[in-house]
Amino acid sequence: MPQVTYIEHNGTEHRIELEAGKSVMQGAIDNGIPGIDADCGGECACATCHVYVDEAWLAKCGTAGEQEASMLSFAATAEPNSRLSCQIAMSPELDGLVVRMPEAQH
């Protein structure tokens, strides 16, 4: 199964296996990884599953859609490599993906 590594703001790393098709947000929630809140449950409606995608994986993750970009524009600490992890679906091509969490989810 493809793997994802989540790095908390304090540097703590969590590596998990994530079934293709599941979202990177869901992987964090199912495995109790702190730092991703996902208040809206994956509807792209709150920006509390905000992650920074490691530069090496940015192109493979694709770009944010219109709704996602709107929500991200209201996130407190958005950067050019910011994505909402509920909108990144796991796939074999993303095996090894690394994402970092912001200081807080707003």
Place this chain on the structure above:
Amino acid sequence: MNAPVDLDHASIAATTPLDRLDPSNPAIFRDDAWQPYFARLRREAPVHYTAESMFGPFWSVSTYKEIMQCELAHKVLSSDSLHGGITIRDRDKSLRLPMFIAMDPPQHDEQRKVVQPIVAPANLAKLEHMIRERAIRILEGLPRNETFNWVDRVSIELTVSMLATLFDFPQEERRKLSHWSDCATALPMPGGLIENEEQREAVFAEMLGAFTKLWNERVNADPRPDLISMLAHGEATRNMTPREFMGNLILLIVGGNDTTRNSISGGVLFLNENPAEYDKLRANPALIETMVPEIIRYQTPLAHMRRTATADFEVGGKTIRAGDKVIMWYISGNRDEAAIDQPDRFIIDRARPRGHLSFGFGIHRCVGNRLAELQLKILWEEILKRFPRIEVVGPAERTYSAFVHGITNLPVRIPG
């Protein structure tokens, strides 16, 4: 007119013909009798049309999933004050108040981003110490073995002192902020807080005068991290008309006031109604973390948000026509058992307590949601350090409103 009447709401809610059901009647919120009306709507008509009400015709969306669909449909469900804004009550066009919550993109986005840094993580960290000091001062000043109104002594006091800080408004005049907030949302009625729209406009003019003075001081000074300075220097806000400044002030005052205030009051009430939960909390204060969002869900301090369709829109098997008024009843979606386990129970240690609608979702989601949670969290930490028990000793009195779901009086006693 505004006196509570003893009605059998459960049977009225059950027997009224569905098409005559009117969940917007402010009396059902004042009487804490809204539950059976919305339970029936969720069961029989999650998207429902009321043809006649004191607010005119409107659609009600009462289930979680359908509310979420509406939240995401901002392109066809407008918030613009030109169409009527974000509350069920239409105001005369000449009294319309532009404010960013009642705007659509792109203007909404531009203005919202001006004030957003006030609640960024770094700024919240700065505010935390100050909130704690205020909370301690307020709690230390409370009487023992004596009945007092928790709403006035704690809920209002903490929220207005916070707001005064955010605006850098004179602390000694902080109670003006709650007065203006109450006047902004009050339904005009004889003997009420305001009797007509002229009175409301006079209050707004007084508010605008006070804030224009602050604006003028700050626009000529270096930018500072208070809301007035941010608005005065923000590219998207520095050229606002006086009416727009007034609208945004009301948004920020009401947004930071009623909501947190009523959640602070609600928490005390819910713990008294659920003594086993209060015991759990005392045994494990770490549960404050999950209790805070549960309080906000259970209270739902704003009962609804309104949108106006600008094109035909399908939701829940119904077609909403362009021009129709759509009410998203957060207070009902938060009790939807399809989305929330045992929704009518107040449970302070839910697994995912933030999955509620009280802050809205989508582009208009509450800017201050983390600040609201922070205030409640700090207050409860300090309460538990001091008072093993706050006893509610009389019935809560509630706001006559279909918008602000508020508690105006909560008689309590602290044994000690």
